Amino acid sequence: MGSFFEDKKGDMSKYGAGRTFLSNVAAAAKRYLHLLHVFARFSLMSQLEYRANFVAGVAVETGWMLIKLLYVAVIYRAGINIGVLTPDHIMLFIGLYVLMTGFYMLYYGNFTSLSTMVREGQLDMYLVKPMSTQFLVTLRRLDFSLLLPDFVVGAVMVGIGWRRAGLPSDFGTVAGFLFLFMCSCLLTYSLFLIPHLLCFWIVSTRGITDMTAALWDFNNMPQMIYGRWMQRIGTFILPIFVITNFPGLFLMGELSDGMMIWAVAAPILAFVIARLVWKRALRSYTSASS
Amino acid sequence: MKPYRCVFRMGIEKSLEYRADFFLSLFSAVFPIIIQTFLWNYLYGNEDAAALFGYTYNEILIYTLLAGLVSKLVQTGLEYQVNEDIKLGGLNKYLVSPVSYGRYQLFSFLGEKAPQLVIMGAVAAGMIAFSVAVLGLELSPMRVLIFIVSLVLALLLNFFIFYSVALLSFWLTDVNLMFGTVSIVLVVVSGGVFPLDIFGEKLELLVNLLPFGYTTQFSVNIINGRFGWTQIGSGFLCQLFWIGFFGILARCMWKRGLKRFTAVGG
Numbered sequence: 001m002g003s004f005f006e007d008k009k010g011d012m013s014k015y016g017a018g019r020t021f022l023s024n025v026a027a028a029a030k031r032y033l034h035l036l037h038v039f040a041r042f043s044l045m046s047q048l049e050y051r052a053n054f055v056a057g058v059a060v061e062t063g064w065m066l067i068k069l070l071y072v073a074v075i076y077r078a079g080i081n082i083g084v085l086t087p088d089h090i091m092l093f094i095g096l097y098v099l100m101t102g103f104y105m106l107y108y109g110n111f112t113s114l115s116t117m118v119r120e121g122q123l124d125m126y127l128v129k130p131m132s133t134q135f136l137v138t139l140r141r142l143d144f145s146l147l148l149p150d151f152v153v154g155a156v157m158v159g160i161g162w163r164r165a166g167l168p169s170d171f172g173t174v175a176g177f178l179f180l181f182m183c184s185c186l187l188t189y190s191l192f193l194i195p196h197l198l199c200f201w202i203v204s205t206r207g208i209t210d211m212t213a214a215l216w217d218f219n220n221m222p223q224m225i226y227g228r229w230m231q232r233i234g235t236f237i238l239p240i241f242v243i244t245n246f247p248g249l250f251l252m253g254e255l256s257d258g259m260m261i262w263a264v265a266a267p268i269l270a271f272v273i274a275r276l277v278w279k280r281a282l283r284s285y286t287s288a289s290s
Numbered sequence: 291m292k293p294y295r296c297v298f299r300m301g302i303e304k305s306l307e308y309r310a311d312f313f314l315s316l317f318s319a320v321f322p323i324i325i326q327t328f329l330w331n332y333l334y335g336n337e338d339a340a341a342l343f344g345y346t347y348n349e350i351l352i353y354t355l356l357a358g359l360v361s362k363l364v365q366t367g368l369e370y371q372v373n374e375d376i377k378l379g380g381l382n383k384y385l386v387s388p389v390s391y392g393r394y395q396l397f398s399f400l401g402e403k404a405p406q407l408v409i410m411g412a413v414a415a416g417m418i419a420f421s422v423a424v425l426g427l428e429l430s431p432m433r434v435l436i437f438i439v440s441l442v443l444a445l446l447l448n449f450f451i452f453y454s455v456a457l458l459s460f461w462l463t464d465v466n467l468m469f470g471t472v473s474i475v476l477v478v479v480s481g482g483v484f485p486l487d488i489f490g491e492k493l494e495l496l497v498n499l500l501p502f503g504y505t506t507q508f509s510v511n512i513i514n515g516r517f518g519w520t521q522i523g524s525g526f527l528c529q530l531f532w533i534g535f536f537g538i539l540a541r542c543m544w545k546r547g548l549k550r551f552t553a554v555g556g
Binding site for chain 2: 053056057059060062063064066067070071073074077078079080082202205206207208210211213214215217218220221225226227230
């Protein structure tokens with residue numbers, strides 16, 4: 001797929017001629033993790049410079065969360081089960097959705113600013129940097145003001161739902177849950193980057209932003225609420241249900257072995273597709289207005 | 291009126307400038323409707339939800355079908371433009387022109403809404419026809435007419451609410467993120483997601499007293515047959531009162547704000 005971590009010429013020989021491919025990848029991954037840390041540090045510093053703006057960001061995300069919590073209020077008011085899910089399980093599922101939204105929002109601003117960069121030719125500057133352009137462009141700004149409220153409320157909801165539903169909390173279950181959660185993070189990044197890449201071909205992308213936001217909201221409710229065909233489409237064709245439903249189903253012991261494999265394969269597949277679309281999109285970049 | 295006719299036409303052209311974007315944005319309004327339809331189907335299919343929420347299955351389904359559309363239709367967006375004009379001094383050119391800035395924004399807003407109104411009107415008509423044919427909604431031409439009038443008033447009310455919020459830019463320099471918060475919270479409190487009276491009588495009273503419910507919930511409850519004529523009459527009075535209130539508030543804010551305006555960057 002042409003590694004996400006490779007530098008501009010795809011030449012990894014500078015990491016040492018005698019090294020194996022794996023150790024080269026490990027060294028590059030270490031370098032990019034360090035870069036991510038630097039991006040995070042600079043993002044946080046620049047956000048805290050304008051504290052009022054930071055607080056306003058928290059307020060915006062809290063407003064969105066209010067809408068998500070309305071769904072919880074409706075479910076608890078009705079007090080019914082959805083398939084095998086009790087209201088406590090549903091709280092866990094919606095909590096996972098809120099938590100995942102926080103992580104998605106952390107880099108979401110980079111996706112939406114992509115269209116401006118393409119339209120105004122600002123991408124030129126990033127193309128000449130000695131690192132993966134996709135990594136730089138999609139992860140350079142991390143918005144902690146949007147992560148904060150979702151992370152706090154989502155974690156609390158997951159904790160309450162987990163405890164009240166009496167789900168196991170041994171090491172294996174927690175480790176498996178965290179692993180699937182990380183897979184979901186990768187799937188979110190890849191799946192929702194693809195539609196934003198359309199900005200290389202169409203100029204204004206507000207409609208795309210609205211569409212992806214609306215698609216993301218399908219996870220606001222557990223997948224069991226939708227019809228069988230919609231569940232299949234949302235699991236295998238456009239795997240948005242995998243993102244927040246699978247970690248919860250794993251905790252409940254309701255995830256079959258086949259689905260477990262799909263939970264790992266779907267993010268990898270989506271990432272490969274996103275990577276290919278990115279490369280194709282970059283070839284269409286005309287550097288207009290720069 | 292001629293300059294405003296041109297502004298209205300410019301608004302139409304502006305909203306049709308990016309057609310793919312325009313239609314994708316409209317299409318995105320369908321997804322929340324699908325999610326909520328599944329939710330209500332499940333709740334009403336497994337529980338006596340009608341007694342719990344105070345809405346019959348048909349009422350809540352028609353509400354879901356139309357609330358998303360109405361909420362999208364009355365949505366503004368002018369606040370960002372007003373903020374930019376005040377912050378960067380673009381307001382100057384309007385001050386020296388023989389036009390009223392408020393009226394300019396109003397006609398531009400109505401122009402931008404016109405194409406949406408035509409398309410969404412067709413979609414809403416399809417949904418209402420579906421409700422009549424499949425869900426057994428009883429509908430008189432009078433109710434349809436009143437629904438349309440309430441929609442126009444809702445559009446005006448939302449314009450004045452957001453114009454007043456936008457004029458805060460005279461006092462606060464960069465309020466873009468605040469606009470985002472206000473807009474989201476208003477979608478919730480206007481009943482754009484769920485009708486708020488399903489959460490109990492206290493919230494129902496609050497919705498009746500505050501202006502926000504009159505931008506979405508009121509219009510939808512006219513067409514789904516939930517409101518009787520008395521409620522419709524008093525609702526219209528409240529809608530008119532709030533339009534007048536925010537109209538006067540915007541006028542006062544404009545007068546006082548203009549005294550603070552320093553025309554920096556213009």
